[in-house]
Amino acid sequence: MNIEIRNLSKSYKSRTKTTQALRDVNLTIKSGEIVCVLGHNGAGKTTLVKSICGLLRPDQGAVYLDGRAVHENLSFAHGRCSAVLEGSRNIYYYLTAYENLRYFGLLNGLGHREIDEKAAHYLRLFALEQFRDVPVNAFSRGMQQKTAIIIALMKDPEVLLLDEPTLGLDILSSDAVIEILHQLASDGGRSIIITTHDVHLIERLNARMVFMNQGQVVRDSRLPELKRDGADRRYQITLQLRPGGPELPADADLRERQGDMAVFETADCRWLEQVLASEQLIQIEKCSQSVAEIYKAVMSGHA
Ligand SMILES: Nc1ncnc2c1ncn2[C@@H]1O[C@H](COP(=O)(O)OP(=O)(O)OP(=O)(O)O)[C@@H](O)[C@H]1O
Ligand SMILES: [Mg+2]
CATH class of the missing domain: 3.40.50.300 (P-loop containing nucleotide triphosphate hydrolases)
Structure with missing residues (x-):
């Protein structure tokens, strides 16, 4: 109906x-x-x-x-x-x-x-x-x-x-x-x-x-569209930290740090472009947003 x-x-x-x-x-x-x-x-x-x-x-x-x-x-x-x-x-x-x-x-x-x-x-x-x-x-x-x-x-x-x-x-x-x-x-x-x-x-x-x-x-x-929109903007990066190597982006949201290895999320595409060729960059993954994160993101614009 x-x-x-x-x-x-x-x-x-x-x-x-x-x-x-x-x-x-x-x-x-x-x-x-x-x-x-x-x-x-x-x-x-x-x-x-x-x-x-x-x-x-x-x-x-x-x-x-x-x-x-x-x-x-x-x-x-x-x-x-x-x-x-x-x-x-x-x-x-x-x-x-x-x-x-x-x-x-x-x-x-x-x-x-x-x-x-x-x-x-x-x-x-x-x-x-x-x-x-x-x-x-x-x-x-x-x-x-x-x-x-x-x-x-x-x-x-x-x-x-x-x-x-x-x-x-x-x-x-x-x-x-x-x-x-x-x-x-x-x-x-x-x-x-x-x-x-x-x-x-x-x-x-x-x-x-x-x-x-x-x-x-x-x-x-x-929901799939909301997930895709959100995911397009955030990446999970695994980076090896070395003196003289790339610095973490300003918006880095650190998830894990073990020795010289850091896992973090960022939405800074310019930073990503700059480090793409770097040997210290181990892995890039698109982040999939949880429903709770999507909810907060949508509602934060309407507080
Ligand atoms: N019978 C009622 N008399 C007076 N005000 C009411 C009545 N029912 C709801 N309201 C008011 O209307 C607004 C919307 O209420 P409603 O119950 O539709 O919200 P809701 O989104 O279902 O909330 P919740 O997630 O808490 O269930 C609220 O401000 C509530 O206080
Ligand atoms: Mg209700």
């Missing part, structure tokens, strides 16, 4: 204060795309997710699902979106895991057999099989989160909105979520939007990244 977000603004108003959470956001998300929304706490990520599925009414602008404005077609939007919202109660604590899946499955129009098949499949996948009949108020936070994700997946939605889905999940469960997201996206037809601070998840999804700051989209790029 295609998602068009046009000039979307949203503020929260109380008697004493107005907080502008989204400011003129424009985004197009195509069918089959996975988008990671990133940004500091309070950047507007959750507000964006809630606006897409129609839980919040925009002050200005609109979200369109296949051309239909969400706030004017709420039941259409609710029928096509599944959202797991961070910090919200997505499940009933006094029901067991299976009862939750059954209850929400029926609400979402699934048949009894389909519910049982899907419940068995996902409970196995998320290692919750033996907790099927345990009330979820006895679950750990991660187990509750997994139950909420299963409810969202069982609906097989055209738009899947996951607000910090791996928060509290152990590494195996987090990997199971990543595996499922890859499968869902490759099946095509579905659009998946994930807000996250989880660098492991971002690295593994290798997806489009939308950076938000103070309610605005400040960068929209694919």
